[in-house]
Amino acid sequence: MDVKALQQRLDYLLGPVLSARRGTEALAQAIAALEEQQQAFVLHWIEVIDRSNYELAYQFAAAAPAALQRLDETAARTWLLDALDRYDREGLHSGTRALQDHAAYTGIADHAQAASFEQHANVLRLFVCGLAGRPLQLESAAVTCTDTDTLYLPSRITVMPSAAENFNIYKVLATLLWAQNRFGSHRSDLAAACAAYPDPQYATALLMHLETLRLTPRIAAALPGIARQLVAWQNGATDARCAPLAQPEATVEHSLALLADLYGRYEPPPQPWRIMLHTEARSRRDARVQRERGELAALLAQLLEGQQQQGGGDDDAAGRFSIDSSTAADGSAEYTLKLDGRPLEAPRAVAERIESLLQDLGEIPDDYLLNEGEDADKTGDDESSLTVGEASAGNPPFHYDEWDCRRRHYRRHWCTLREVELKPGDSSFIDATLARYRPQVQQLKRSFEALRGEDRRLRRQHHGDDIDFDAVIDARIGLRNGVEMPERLFTRRHKAERDLAALFMVDMSGSTKGWINEAEREALVMLCEALEVLGDRYAIYGFSGVTRQRCEIYPVKRFDQPYDAAVRGRIAGITPRDYTRMGAAIRHLSTVLSAVEARTRLLVTLSDGKPDDYSDHYRGEYGIEDTRQALLEAHHAGVRPFCITIDHQARDYLPHLYGPARWTLVDQVEKLPLKVAEIYLALSS
Amino acid sequence: MTATLTPLHSKILPAEARIIEQQPYYQPLGDEVALFEAACANQLPVLLKGPTGCGKTRFIEYMAWRLKRPLITVACHDDLTAADLVGRYLITNNETTWIDGPLTRAVRAGALCYLDEIVEARRDTTVVIHPLADDRRMLPVEKRGELLQAPPEFALVLSYNPGYQSVLKDLKPSTRQRFVAIEFRYPEAATEETIIRSESGCDAATASALVRLAQLTRNLKGNGLDEGASTRLLVHAAKLIMRGVSPSSSCHGAIAEALSDDPEMLRTLDEFAASVF
Numbered sequence: 001m002d003v004k005a006l007q008q009r010l011d012y013l014l015g016p017v018l019s020a021r022r023g024t025e026a027l028a029q030a031i032a033a034l035e036e037q038q039q040a041f042v043l044h045w046i047e048v049i050d051r052s053n054y055e056l057a058y059q060f061a062a063a064a065p066a067a068l069q070r071l072d073e074t075a076a077r078t079w080l081l082d083a084l085d086r087y088d089r090e091g092l093h094s095g096t097r098a099l100q101d102h103a104a105y106t107g108i109a110d111h112a113q114a115a116s117f118e119q120h121a122n123v124l125r126l127f128v129c130g131l132a133g134r135p136l137q138l139e140s141a142a143v144t145c146t147d148t149d150t151l152y153l154p155s156r157i158t159v160m161p162s163a164a165e166n167f168n169i170y171k172v173l174a175t176l177l178w179a180q181n182r183f184g185s186h187r188s189d190l191a192a193a194c195a196a197y198p199d200p201q202y203a204t205a206l207l208m209h210l211e212t213l214r215l216t217p218r219i220a221a222a223l224p225g226i227a228r229q230l231v232a233w234q235n236g237a238t239d240a241r242c243a244p245l246a247q248p249e250a251t252v253e254h255s256l257a258l259l260a261d262l263y264g265r266y267e268p269p270p271q272p273w274r275i276m277l278h279t280e281a282r283s284r285r286d287a288r289v290q291r292e293r294g295e296l297a298a299l300l301a302q303l304l305e306g307q308q309q310q311g312g313g314d315d316d317a318a319g320r321f322s323i324d325s326s327t328a329a330d331g332s333a334e335y336t337l338k339l340d341g342r343p344l345e346a347p348r349a350v351a352e353r354i355e356s357l358l359q360d361l362g363e364i365p366d367d368y369l370l371n372e373g374e375d376a377d378k379t380g381d382d383e384s385s386l387t388v389g390e391a392s393a394g395n396p397p398f399h400y401d402e403w404d405c406r407r408r409h410y411r412r413h414w415c416t417l418r419e420v421e422l423k424p425g426d427s428s429f430i431d432a433t434l435a436r437y438r439p440q441v442q443q444l445k446r447s448f449e450a451l452r453g454e455d456r457r458l459r460r461q462h463h464g465d466d467i468d469f470d471a472v473i474d475a476r477i478g479l480r481n482g483v484e485m486p487e488r489l490f491t492r493r494h495k496a497e498r499d500l501a502a503l504f505m506v507d508m509s510g511s512t513k514g515w516i517n518e519a520e521r522e523a524l525v526m527l528c529e530a531l532e533v534l535g536d537r538y539a540i541y542g543f544s545g546v547t548r549q550r551c552e553i554y555p556v557k558r559f560d561q562p563y564d565a566a567v568r569g570r571i572a573g574i575t576p577r578d579y580t581r582m583g584a585a586i587r588h589l590s591t592v593l594s595a596v597e598a599r600t601r602l603l604v605t606l607s608d609g610k611p612d613d614y615s616d617h618y619r620g621e622y623g624i625e626d627t628r629q630a631l632l633e634a635h636h637a638g639v640r641p642f643c644i645t646i647d648h649q650a651r652d653y654l655p656h657l658y659g660p661a662r663w664t665l666v667d668q669v670e671k672l673p674l675k676v677a678e679i680y681l682a683l684s685s
Numbered sequence: 686m687t688a689t690l691t692p693l694h695s696k697i698l699p700a701e702a703r704i705i706e707q708q709p710y711y712q713p714l715g716d717e718v719a720l721f722e723a724a725c726a727n728q729l730p731v732l733l734k735g736p737t738g739c740g741k742t743r744f745i746e747y748m749a750w751r752l753k754r755p756l757i758t759v760a761c762h763d764d765l766t767a768a769d770l771v772g773r774y775l776i777t778n779n780e781t782t783w784i785d786g787p788l789t790r791a792v793r794a795g796a797l798c799y800l801d802e803i804v805e806a807r808r809d810t811t812v813v814i815h816p817l818a819d820d821r822r823m824l825p826v827e828k829r830g831e832l833l834q835a836p837p838e839f840a841l842v843l844s845y846n847p848g849y850q851s852v853l854k855d856l857k858p859s860t861r862q863r864f865v866a867i868e869f870r871y872p873e874a875a876t877e878e879t880i881i882r883s884e885s886g887c888d889a890a891t892a893s894a895l896v897r898l899a900q901l902t903r904n905l906k907g908n909g910l911d912e913g914a915s916t917r918l919l920v921h922a923a924k925l926i927m928r929g930v931s932p933s934s935s936c937h938g939a940i941a942e943a944l945s946d947d948p949e950m951l952r953t954l955d956e957f958a959a960s961v962f
């Protein structure tokens with residue numbers, strides 16, 4: 001493209017952020033100087049970024065020519081995706097800064113022996129999860145450090161001659177950052193401590209060296225292989241003055257004291273990769289400890305109340321919690337929760353808080369377990385009571401990735417999803433439905449009965465648990481007549497077992513208001529009646545929400561709940577809500593479904609239209625592609641998706657989502673109640 | 686002229702009553718030996734709970750030896766019916782012959798009867814287990830119209846892994862509440878090292894590395910693995926190492942591949958193995 005054509009295109013793409021003083025001429029000239037392929041790359045990504053933010057697209061256009069001069073395509077992609085990630089997480093300012101920082105990516109020219117974060121992220125996540133006993137967040141970033149919530153690792157490592165060695169550096173870095181958190185490096189504000197020295201960079205390097213010396217023996221207890229590499233990194237630089245750091249009782253305070261002592265008098269050996277400090281490490285850690293302490297207190301209070309009710313009138317028990325914890329040689333923590341000296345099984349929410357606090361503190365101080373009772377209410381710290389309230393609601397948020405088809409990349413932890421209780425509706429609805437459809441329900445039950453995995457007796461078997469007397473008589477007659485005795489003389493019971501679990505996800509978006517909602521509820525009533533006959537395991541969940549921050553799932557019937565009055569109440573209580581961000585709902589529910597042990601796992605969606613959400617581009621291609629990606633993930637996890645829709649436009653997009661055969665259109669809403677059960681029957685026989 | 690009965694025999698006579706003459710190696714994990722003896726002395730049936738490969742089978746062999754009773758083991762599978770346990774008629778030379786099933790034989794012989802992984806069996810097996818497991822201690826042999834009274838030496842033991850069976854496959858409360866339960870967990874690190882060393886003859890350093898490896902994999906339970914490495918797998922790896930196979934290949938073959946098929950998980954497990962030695 002020539003400059004003029006480019007400028008026209010840029011004017012069009014960046015129009016909203018141009019002004020009298022900000023034109024596109026210089027941009028067009030710079031881009032025109034690039035190779036054709038690079039030009040296409042830039043224009044394509046401007047279009048993509050436009051959908052997130054025009055200003056960011058402009059900043060990209062401005063940075064791209066210089067960046068593409070020095071970066072090859074892989075590196076440029078990494079640069080760009082990192083910047084978009086930053087924008088997603090931290091906003092325009094950070095995104096812009098990341099775009100300008102392309103120099104940091106020059107080292108990562110396409111290199112056959114490189115190791116990249118993208119390539120190894122999953123293995124590193126599992127690795128760290130094995131160390132910590134719980135999943136930790138890992139992300140790639142320009143600076144290798146930890147803020148105690150997340151471990152930030154380089155996006156690419158090329159300093160070693162082989163890919164295996166480069167990967168090894170990742171492993172060692174991840175282990176070191178984990179160990180900093182596990183063994184209390186950020187109990188002190190190290191970034192501030194280093195900043196107080198005349199040369200903060202040198203101070204940081206020295207302190208990180210000292211901390212590494214302190215952490216190495218701890219790491220050696222669990223992972224001698226990694227500790228050996230760390231020792232090799234220190235390159236024999238052992239100073240007698242550092243020896244006390246290897247003692248088991250050494251803490252970060254010892255490292256800080258040595259830093260003061262050695263500052264200016266000691267040169268730490270160069271490292272293959274430098275670990276830095278995050279300015280917020282200490283504050284995040286403290287905030288987390290504070291929050292979890294509050295949550296733990298609230299949960300323990302609840303637990304105590306439950307115990308006292310169970311115990312019935314045993315009021316004079318002190319209600320005092322205690323924790324026996326011990327640290328095994330390998331650094332893993334074990335603990336027992338006790339109430340008045342008796343061991344107590346900690347509910348999951350409690351256990352999670354305790355384990356997390358143990359990771360941060362090494363042990364749980366006694367005053368964290370005090371039952372503050374009324375005192376706490378009186379002091380009434382608003383903020384903490386807010387978090388406590390949320391915690392006791394007991395529904396922790398789930399985070400799911402979302403597929404961005406334009407970036408061809410996941411947006412990490414993009415959606416926040418919660419399970420929300422449904423208020424029971426008017427149960428006369430159920431009776432009315434059953435009365436209205438009585439003959440059809442009978443009919444359905446009969447056809448479902450025919451499918452039931454019942455015991456049948458197989459005759460004339462080679463072996464079995466009983467004798468088939470007809471066969472024996474025949475055989476005797478045959479024998480008398482000189483015919484050889486047949487071998488099949490037994491009967492055997494055979495159970496045609498249906499090893500199937502089905503999860504129905506029901507669209508509760510606003511567009512179902514009126515007829516559709518009623519038809520959905522009727523369909524569920526009929527379905528449940530029929531399924532009870534069949535004995536298949538099934539669950540029902542509604543889904544809706546507004547924006548990625550508030551995806552909601554409404555459990556109607558979980559797998560382990562019987563079809564009872566409470567479930568019927570919730571079916572009656574299904575009401576139209578907001579939008580349909582399908583991807584997150586599918587990811588959540590296919591996780592639920594995968595946890596059920598069954599040969600076949602069926603995920604059936606009842607839907608009235610395309611995926612859609614409030615104002616953030618989920619409508620259209622983006623939503624469809626994310627939904628498709630979520631369905632593919634479900635498929636990989638062994639879930640078979642199927643869709644029942646009433647959208648007459650379904651033919652345009654459902655085959656793309658579910659394949660040609662895995663969906664059905666019910667063309668009249670009023671048929672839905674009968675059809676759903678029938679379709680299920682056809683699907684599962 | 687007769688029906689070929691070999692497949693039938695092999696199906697219903699899987700477990701001969703075994704008298705265990707040599708003391709099996711068993712490393713107690715807690716007070717389970719005393720508990721088991723007390724339960725047997727009171728004619729109470731026992732339920733062994735715990736993850737796979739943590740020593741349940743070994744324990745029961747040890748107890749059979751200690752109590753000097755024959756042991757009959759039945760590995761339950763999803764096709765196992767009450768008739769498989771109680772017995773059935775066979776046809777030989779124009780005659781019907783009754784053959785006792787393993788449970789009936791155990792009752793008659795006053796043996797320890799160990800039903801391994803009971804939740805796998807058909808639901809109808811509870812019909813014969815229930816009357817045996819409460820204070821009646823009776824076994825109805827319906828087809829012969831017999832009602833056997835179990836002698837005091839007879840002991841019924843079930844095993845059950847609460848870990849990875851879904852809620853839907855849980856043991857019914859009416860079954861559960863008939864049994865004295867003994868819970869097996871993975872042994873403490875030092876005990877587990879002792880077990881590995883005695884079973885494989887490996888040195889202390891190898892055993893301790895393997896136990897640390899196991900700990901890392903157990904941390905991944907629920908985050909990519911259904912179950913962490915059991916003591917059994919550690920013993921397997923140690924035995925391979927003792928035969929001169931390198932630690933990393935031994936751990937890959939005996940542990941990683943036994944836990945997962947997922948390529949990224951396998952790589953992670955290999956990285957663990959590379960780091961613990």
Ligand SMILES: Nc1ncnc2c1ncn2[C@@H]1O[C@H](COP(=O)(O)OP(=O)(O)OP(=O)(O)O)[C@@H](O)[C@H]1O
Nearest residue numbers: 710711712737738739740741742743884916917920
């Ligand atoms: N306490 C123990 N003492 C001695 N050996 C043990 C002990 N625990 C485990 N082992 C070793 O682990 C191996 C597996 O144990 P075992 O076969 O008893 O497991 P299990 O609990 O019966 O498993 P599954 O549920 O899979 O049948 C044994 O062969 C033995 O080598």
Ligand SMILES: [Mg+2]
Nearest residue numbers: 741742743801
């Ligand atoms: Mg066993």
